[in-house]
Amino acid sequence: MSNSSHRPHGKELLLAALRHEAPGAIPWVPFAGVHAGKLRGFSALEVLQQPEKLLEALLAVNELYDPDGQPVLFDLQVEAEILGCELAWAPFAPPSVVSHPLETRLELPKHLPEPDEGRLPMILETMRKMKEMVGEKTALYGLICGPMTLASHLRGTEIFMDTFDHPDFLEGLIGYCRDVNLRMAELYHQAGMDVIAVVDPVVSQVSPRHFKQYLLKPFTEVFRAIRQMGAYSSFFVCGDATKNLEWMCQTAPDSISVDENIHLPTAREITERYNIVIGGNIPLTTCMLLGTQQDNMKYVVDLLERLGAIDGIDTFKNFILAPGCDMPYDTPVENTVAVVQAVRDPATTRRMLANYESHTFDLEVTLPDYSRLEKPLVEVFTLDSDTCAACGYMLSAARRAVESLNGQVDLVEYKFTRPENVARIKKMGVKNLPSLYINGELKYSSIIPGNRELLEAIRQVMR
Amino acid sequence: MDEKLKAIYQCIVEGDNNGVQEHVRAALESGMDAGTILNEGLIAGMAEVGRLFEEGEYFVPEMLISARAMKSAMAILKPHLTSEQVGFAGRVAIGTVKGDLHDIGKNLVGLMLEGAGFQVIDLGSDVAPEKFVEAAKNNDVDIVAMSALLTTTMVNMKSTIAALEEAGVREKVKVMIGGAPVTEAYARQIGADGYAPDASRAVALAKSLLS
Numbered sequence: 001m002s003n004s005s006h007r008p009h010g011k012e013l014l015l016a017a018l019r020h021e022a023p024g025a026i027p028w029v030p031f032a033g034v035h036a037g038k039l040r041g042f043s044a045l046e047v048l049q050q051p052e053k054l055l056e057a058l059l060a061v062n063e064l065y066d067p068d069g070q071p072v073l074f075d076l077q078v079e080a081e082i083l084g085c086e087l088a089w090a091p092f093a094p095p096s097v098v099s100h101p102l103e104t105r106l107e108l109p110k111h112l113p114e115p116d117e118g119r120l121p122m123i124l125e126t127m128r129k130m131k132e133m134v135g136e137k138t139a140l141y142g143l144i145c146g147p148m149t150l151a152s153h154l155r156g157t158e159i160f161m162d163t164f165d166h167p168d169f170l171e172g173l174i175g176y177c178r179d180v181n182l183r184m185a186e187l188y189h190q191a192g193m194d195v196i197a198v199v200d201p202v203v204s205q206v207s208p209r210h211f212k213q214y215l216l217k218p219f220t221e222v223f224r225a226i227r228q229m230g231a232y233s234s235f236f237v238c239g240d241a242t243k244n245l246e247w248m249c250q251t252a253p254d255s256i257s258v259d260e261n262i263h264l265p266t267a268r269e270i271t272e273r274y275n276i277v278i279g280g281n282i283p284l285t286t287c288m289l290l291g292t293q294q295d296n297m298k299y300v301v302d303l304l305e306r307l308g309a310i311d312g313i314d315t316f317k318n319f320i321l322a323p324g325c326d327m328p329y330d331t332p333v334e335n336t337v338a339v340v341q342a343v344r345d346p347a348t349t350r351r352m353l354a355n356y357e358s359h360t361f362d363l364e365v366t367l368p369d370y371s372r373l374e375k376p377l378v379e380v381f382t383l384d385s386d387t388c389a390a391c392g393y394m395l396s397a398a399r400r401a402v403e404s405l406n407g408q409v410d411l412v413e414y415k416f417t418r419p420e421n422v423a424r425i426k427k428m429g430v431k432n433l434p435s436l437y438i439n440g441e442l443k444y445s446s447i448i449p450g451n452r453e454l455l456e457a458i459r460q461v462m463r
Numbered sequence: 464m465d466e467k468l469k470a471i472y473q474c475i476v477e478g479d480n481n482g483v484q485e486h487v488r489a490a491l492e493s494g495m496d497a498g499t500i501l502n503e504g505l506i507a508g509m510a511e512v513g514r515l516f517e518e519g520e521y522f523v524p525e526m527l528i529s530a531r532a533m534k535s536a537m538a539i540l541k542p543h544l545t546s547e548q549v550g551f552a553g554r555v556a557i558g559t560v561k562g563d564l565h566d567i568g569k570n571l572v573g574l575m576l577e578g579a580g581f582q583v584i585d586l587g588s589d590v591a592p593e594k595f596v597e598a599a600k601n602n603d604v605d606i607v608a609m610s611a612l613l614t615t616t617m618v619n620m621k622s623t624i625a626a627l628e629e630a631g632v633r634e635k636v637k638v639m640i641g642g643a644p645v646t647e648a649y650a651r652q653i654g655a656d657g658y659a660p661d662a663s664r665a666v667a668l669a670k671s672l673l674s
Contacts, residue, residue: 093615328614
């Protein structure tokens, strides 16, 4: 995109943020796990089990969502499956653990995952290919299941009773899970992952006292080992872990990622004291899954404003914009596209939203008489094709098709950044951006058509 | 508060399983009324556990050990309670919705409801809409409570409500929902009667729905 050439972008931007520099822009990491499959029409089962489909879906995320960093696989059951837990698979969600090998036994396992076990061959292969194909421009995240969550997979809900009933056993079990983490981190780092994220949602379900007793030491050891390998680390937690944040910081990861249950500006006051990057926290359901493009842009702009990241961007550091957790499968593509627009150009997006929300806004626009056009008319409505990757692709696709028709078709772009275009977009009833209309009719929204497909659509109105 | 009741209350709050059994036995032997032990010792203790959870002092492990102590105490106390004393706040059929196997939250809500005097019919996890309907029809249920952890399964709350309507039992029951991705707005959108963000507030919600 044109603006990105003089702004830090991609891997360079993300790694600068992880080095606690003020890179002059906000890095963005879409947690597209099963949702990656939606971009190519693949189910969760397909992207979590078939390497070629996973790779295709990840490349679609990389193209459409313009990430600075990107996870390769978001599934906290990979290790558990190798260690003997049975999984129940679902078509549009990650699998769930249905059996816990240690549910009725207080035994400590010894076996550590090998690269040829479970789904590791396909995961490591995809990591290596992603590294080769996009690894220069995008930082890659390898996600491992944190020690408390992995222990709960192995032991079931008995783990919560163990905090009181069997403290020595629990300490041993979490120690074993730490060793599994170290092995997984090593394998993922060797396969080219820049950031190793230790994802532990169960952490939000235990008290600070138990965190200190059972988790402080193993997490610290895992993050230390990741740093020694030469990779960056992240501590992902889901749920309201506010009370554990201070202890999480003391485990010394490079970054922490939280969801909407945590008030991010308050959490940032804690992470700043430790000079740790905080990431988050676009709400998964209310905003990304069920909200509109405006809701998503507004959430991001409001968050950045509260953090002081729009007007003070030159000195702003230690923040990564990300969804709260693994994005829901059915997140509308246009909502993520709106997030990209907002993070790439928050100041302009803030003006766009003000224009959109303005009730006094009363610009007169005249729509073409689509039934009496001299030539077929292709109209591309974008957020801003200079900053929003998907918008840029939609415009390029239209240009390529129209140019190949040698002046037989007219093309016009309307950017949401201009007030008169907002009025036009409202009058036309355009719901999502980018959208492509031919002779006043909606043909494509968010998903970019292939050249042949678009030419055929244009030719149909020429007949 | 009476010293014996205080000790029982304290054992529940601290999740002291052995202690609570000893103190309940001792209180019964001293001739204390079983209804008083239940209401002023056990139920009051669980209410405090709920409050501490809501305030972020207690977490899942603390709540589970308190619920276990409550259960052991009830086993000793029950034979001494008259039918009026058993107390009956209402009957709740609870389950995680179809496709969802995550039942920690649902179990906690069930335990807290029991602790507050509700009779709980646990339908388990991955419960099909027909199974909720059957429970609502056959058990004189006051409340249907549904839980979901996944954004992909929460939609089954809506289909369960539709199934209750279709079977003609929606008017007879109140529907409450909860779980990580669920919100108050979602509850309104799908026509549920209420939403609670945690187990303690689920008890308050259940009480208010039936008041």
